[in-house]
Amino acid sequence: MPLSASRIEEIHRSFSGQGLMGTFAACLDELDEGRAVISMPLSDRVTQQHGFFHGGTVGALADTACGYAALSMVPPGKAGLTAEYKINLISPADGDRLIAVGQVIKPGRMLMVCQGEVFVEKEGQRKKCAIALMTLFVMEGLSSI
Amino acid sequence: MPLSASRIEEIHRSFSGQGLMGTFAACLDELDEGRAVISMPLSDRVTQQHGFFHGGTVGALADTACGYAALSMVPPGKAGLTAEYKINLISPADGDRLIAVGQVIKPGRMLMVCQGEVFVEKEGQRKKCAIALMTLFVMEGLSSI
Amino acid sequence: MPLSASRIEEIHRSFSGQGLMGTFAACLDELDEGRAVISMPLSDRVTQQHGFFHGGTVGALADTACGYAALSMVPPGKAGLTAEYKINLISPADGDRLIAVGQVIKPGRMLMVCQGEVFVEKEGQRKKCAIALMTLFVMEGLSSI
Amino acid sequence: MPLSASRIEEIHRSFSGQGLMGTFAACLDELDEGRAVISMPLSDRVTQQHGFFHGGTVGALADTACGYAALSMVPPGKAGLTAEYKINLISPADGDRLIAVGQVIKPGRMLMVCQGEVFVEKEGQRKKCAIALMTLFVMEGLSSI
Numbered sequence: 001m002p003l004s005a006s007r008i009e010e011i012h013r014s015f016s017g018q019g020l021m022g023t024f025a026a027c028l029d030e031l032d033e034g035r036a037v038i039s040m041p042l043s044d045r046v047t048q049q050h051g052f053f054h055g056g057t058v059g060a061l062a063d064t065a066c067g068y069a070a071l072s073m074v075p076p077g078k079a080g081l082t083a084e085y086k087i088n089l090i091s092p093a094d095g096d097r098l099i100a101v102g103q104v105i106k107p108g109r110m111l112m113v114c115q116g117e118v119f120v121e122k123e124g125q126r127k128k129c130a131i132a133l134m135t136l137f138v139m140e141g142l143s144s145i
Numbered sequence: 146m147p148l149s150a151s152r153i154e155e156i157h158r159s160f161s162g163q164g165l166m167g168t169f170a171a172c173l174d175e176l177d178e179g180r181a182v183i184s185m186p187l188s189d190r191v192t193q194q195h196g197f198f199h200g201g202t203v204g205a206l207a208d209t210a211c212g213y214a215a216l217s218m219v220p221p222g223k224a225g226l227t228a229e230y231k232i233n234l235i236s237p238a239d240g241d242r243l244i245a246v247g248q249v250i251k252p253g254r255m256l257m258v259c260q261g262e263v264f265v266e267k268e269g270q271r272k273k274c275a276i277a278l279m280t281l282f283v284m285e286g287l288s289s290i
Numbered sequence: 291m292p293l294s295a296s297r298i299e300e301i302h303r304s305f306s307g308q309g310l311m312g313t314f315a316a317c318l319d320e321l322d323e324g325r326a327v328i329s330m331p332l333s334d335r336v337t338q339q340h341g342f343f344h345g346g347t348v349g350a351l352a353d354t355a356c357g358y359a360a361l362s363m364v365p366p367g368k369a370g371l372t373a374e375y376k377i378n379l380i381s382p383a384d385g386d387r388l389i390a391v392g393q394v395i396k397p398g399r400m401l402m403v404c405q406g407e408v409f410v411e412k413e414g415q416r417k418k419c420a421i422a423l424m425t426l427f428v429m430e431g432l433s434s435i
Numbered sequence: 436m437p438l439s440a441s442r443i444e445e446i447h448r449s450f451s452g453q454g455l456m457g458t459f460a461a462c463l464d465e466l467d468e469g470r471a472v473i474s475m476p477l478s479d480r481v482t483q484q485h486g487f488f489h490g491g492t493v494g495a496l497a498d499t500a501c502g503y504a505a506l507s508m509v510p511p512g513k514a515g516l517t518a519e520y521k522i523n524l525i526s527p528a529d530g531d532r533l534i535a536v537g538q539v540i541k542p543g544r545m546l547m548v549c550q551g552e553v554f555v556e557k558e559g560q561r562k563k564c565a566i567a568l569m570t571l572f573v574m575e576g577l578s579s580i
Binding site for chain 3: 449450453454458478479480482483491496498518519520521524
């Protein structure tokens, strides 16, 4: 089911309200029901000691992509909360751009399970650098996302 | 075994070289063999949409504390690389200061397993907000940490 | 708060109803509010190819200890379901007896987070061989545990 | 690269040597480079209290499928050891047959990362019931797998 225009707007507003995503200069590039793609450029604000994307940056981007993928399937009037995530860093995140793809693999009424993949781009070449699993908890009674 | 002064200096230099920790205004407050404590203040650079510390910030701080705890036990001339981490966010990170404690629970020649705990402080009250498990891989042949 | 006698009996009945625990010849040795200890002997039913406890056996025992630790805090009339678990195998499970200790570290109305530790005993010496984190989901409307 | 006949035989011998897989009446149905499929029937030896496959059984089968997927890529003379795994149980494993598919997503010289999917079959209908991530450590100097 495609998302309504107002729901898309709400989710983009939530994304814009995340200070960390602003710091990352991250964009919510794609948003479909159960899927979100977020990308960000390399900058010296997000690196580890060798100048690559920090593992914590990679984890945060994967978590956020999964979170918005899940949020796209949370019914209006409810909210989603990350319960946990796990990430395997499979290659050094050495590149100029990071792209995280989050996908709901189990939409549930109370719990959603998402899978994340993170890619790093270097001189136009894209390489998978991380894979994640994340559990989101759907809560009642919050007025906003 | 206590760390040598030169090793402590090396590790602090590595920490200072992490752009992400600079962005977080994070400090490496304590460093012992197998244990590291890192703290950071709340700022609008690190939040989610409700103004709390972003889950990705919490994960990144836990990952980094575990990484430096492990690094303190890596022999000179070798390097450590995060293989994976998993974090459970057990309470909203609602507060003005975040403190991550990383501890090596299994020092190995090739793999180190660390446990992380993250606390949030609000008006002087400290509350545990996350718990993490992390696996670090010890690599040969890198000249620097 | 100590568990009532009837609740303890119910939980032991649930444990006895687990075919896998019977196969493991596992015992629910201790049960308190938020804590469970399960142990099992080595047998050729539970090994990997070198005759040690199989990593899957270690994981299953940790999962079960965490599950019953959580169940001890689930209100009557509700049920608990493992959402996910993660386990680090930190030493070979080489011994004649395996002991898993599960502990609730975050009791929630809807989610419980538990930590598990697994020990292996060899000739009376006890060694930690695994550490786990587990998330349990509290469900409405099941008549039994 | 296809596996040699002698390597396939070695791996099947290792599988047969796992007491737990015998208890599960599990079969190594498929084995290719970087991929393994294992299946098992329901029996009262592997259940939880409602008669479904126990979550620990599901985890153990996923771990084993991932382990043999990785082992198929470990060079002769070296051995593989599970460092950790994480599993999300996304549906009750209610059925008469369990199938785990393990796949290497990052073959490394020292670490391999694998993804596992577990399906449950009920009256011929197959449903995904779990998803796993696993890290295997490649060790030197063991004479056998």
